[in-house]
Amino acid sequence: MTGALRVAGGIIVANSGSNELRRYDSAGRYLGASGRKGQGPGDFGAVISLFPAPGDSLYVFDAVNLRWTMHDRNGQYTRVLPGGAEALPKPVWLYHGMVVETPAPGGVPQWALAALDSLPEPSSAAPIRRARFDDLGFLWVSDSVIPNKWMVLAESATPVARVELPAGVELFEAGSNFLIGLERDSLDRELVRMYHLGRPETLAQPAREPVAVIPREDNPAARGMIADFRNVMTAQEAFYSEHGRYSAHGDSLGYSPASGAKVIILHGNSRRWAAVLYDRKSRTTCAVSVGFPAPGGWIDGFPFCGR
Numbered sequence: 152m153t154g155a156l157r158v159a160g161g162i163i164v165a166n167s168g169s170n171e172l173r174r175y176d177s178a179g180r181y182l183g184a185s186g187r188k189g190q191g192p193g194d195f196g197a198v199i200s201l202f203p204a205p206g207d208s209l210y211v212f213d214a215v216n217l218r219w220t221m222h223d224r225n226g227q228y229t230r231v232l233p234g235g236a237e238a239l240p241k242p243v244w245l246y247h248g249m250v251v252e253t254p255a256p257g258g259v260p261q262w263a264l265a266a267l268d269s270l271p272e273p274s275s276a277a278p279i280r281r282a283r284f285d286d287l288g289f290l291w292v293s294d295s296v297i298p299n300k301w302m303v304l305a306e307s308a309t310p311v312a313r314v315e316l317p318a319g320v321e322l323f324e325a326g327s328n329f330l331i332g333l334e335r336d337s338l339d340r341e342l343v344r345m346y347h348l349g350r351p352e353t354l355a356q357p358a359r360e361p362v363a364v365i366p367r368e369d370n371p372a373a374r375g376m377i378a379d380f381r382n383v384m385t386a387q388e389a390f391y392s393e394h395g396r397y398s399a400h401g402d403s404l405g406y407s408p409a410s411g412a413k414v415i416i417l418h419g420n421s422r423r424w425a426a427v428l429y430d431r432k433s434r435t436t437c438a439v440s441v442g443f444p445a446p447g448g449w450i451d452g453f454p455f456c457g458r
Contacts, residue, residue, distance in 0.1 A: 153444040154201035155323045155331045155343045156209065158224040162331065163209060164343055165199040167444065172199070172211070172226035185226045190216055193228030200447040202242050203286070210239065212447040236448060243446030245436040245457035248273050248429050249292075250446070252283035260357065263290045266308035272431070279415050279427050279436075285325035288357040306357050314348070372433040373456040375410035379428060380439050380454040382406055383414060387424055387441070397424035397441075418443055 154165035161176040170188040175181055186195050196215020204210045208229070209222040219232040219239055232238040243252050246267060253259050263284070270292065273280050281293040289311065290304040299320060303312040316322060320332040323343075330346040386404040387397050398404055401414030408414060412428040412435075419425075423442035429435075437456040438446075445451045 152333055152341045152343060153199055155333070156201050156203060157324060157326060157329065157331060157345070158209070159207050160224070162343070162345065163201065163222075163224075163226050165201050165211070167195075167197055167199050170195040170197070170199070172201075172209075172222065174226050183225075185222070185228065192231070193220075198444045198451065200444065202447060212236075212239075214445055214449070214451055217450065236450060239448065241446070241448035243448065245427070245438055245455070247434040247457070248431075248436055249280045249282050250427070250436075250438070252281075252446075259284075260288070262306045262308075262357065263304075266290055266304050267292075269308050279417070279429060283322070283325070285327075287327050291325060316346075320344070370433065370435065372410060372412075372430050372435040373437060376408065376412050376428045376430065376435060376437040377454050377456065379408035379410050379412065380437065382408070383426060383428070384439070384441065387419075387426075396421040399424075401426070412437075 152164055153167045156163050161174055161182065164173045164175065166173050171184040171186045173181065173184045186193055188194065195213050198214040200212040200214070202210040202212070204221060207224045209224070209226070211220045211222055213220065217236040221229045221232065223229055243250065249267060251259070251267070267282060283291050285291060291301045292304060294300040294302070299316040299318060301314045302310050303314060305311045316330070316332065320334050322330065322332050324331040325348070328348050330348050332344055332346070334342045334344055336342060383404065383406060386406040390398045390404060397419040399416050399419035401416050404414065406414070408428060410428070410430060411432070412430040415427045415429060417425040417427060425438065425440040425443040427436060427438045435457060437454055439452065439454040440449065441452050443451070449455055
């Protein structure tokens with residue numbers, strides 16, 4: 152499963168294994184599915200990413216067919232968005248040592264960008280943070296040292312809550328009073344769970360304001376890091392040939408990037424991996440996913456730098 156969103160009356164789950172959008176009611180009862188493997192209208196390739204769209208509908212990114220499609224709240228296909236993979240601004244981007252997720256079609260409020268800039272430098276032991284917005288517009292920032300602990304920020308970088316998720320839960324969506332996440336049981340089966348989230352009724356929502364334009368990184372550090380990724384990919388394949396899996400630790404690759412950036416492996420197993428290169432001096436961040444559900448709008452196996 153590569154995504155889940157709450158819609159009116161239930162939850163839509165992206166099952167990339169079966170190339171379907173599956174619909175469940177609020178109690179978890181299966182209601183039906185749409186989609187199949189293929190290239191036609193409503194078909195999917197392999198990796199499906201979900202993002203909320205206006206009117207309780209969905210944006211869906213197909214990383215194999217390289218297109219965005221619109222679907223209604225039941226997951227039913229409505230239309231293809233012209234423009235291919237670039238039809239929407241990328242809802243996931245890299246910024247100064249952070250992987251940031253924004254609601255598609257993607258802008259980030261000026262106050263939130265200022266909040267990201269005001270954060271202290273991440274720990275050298277775990278230099279990559281994750282940040283995302285919830286359905287009310289609050290900014291969630293992960294602790295780079297303690298997994299699955301999040302600080303929730305309002306305007307002026309004011310902390311309004313702290314949330315600790317169970318170990319192993321991958322956060323898919325945060326709403327006004329709920330969380331949706333992915334867990335794996337002892338048999339490695341994937342389970343989508345929804346948790347109740349207590350939140351004060353009087354908490355003021357962040358004001359809506361013009362969004363910031365995030366400039367694409369185009370500097371010597373970024374170009375050098377892109378070149379480094381070719382060697383990182385080669386090192387991962389060499390590791391796989393020896394161990395039958397991809398490394399989950401950058402130090403295990405035995406490769407030091409010529410750019411001086413640090414290799415951080417976000418995920419590595421027998422089938423796929425994802426990594427980030429972070430240059431602390433220039434604060435440039437680049438990433439790649441190989442056989443791994445790439446962030447929406449990214450192309451699997453294609454290195455991408457912050458903007």
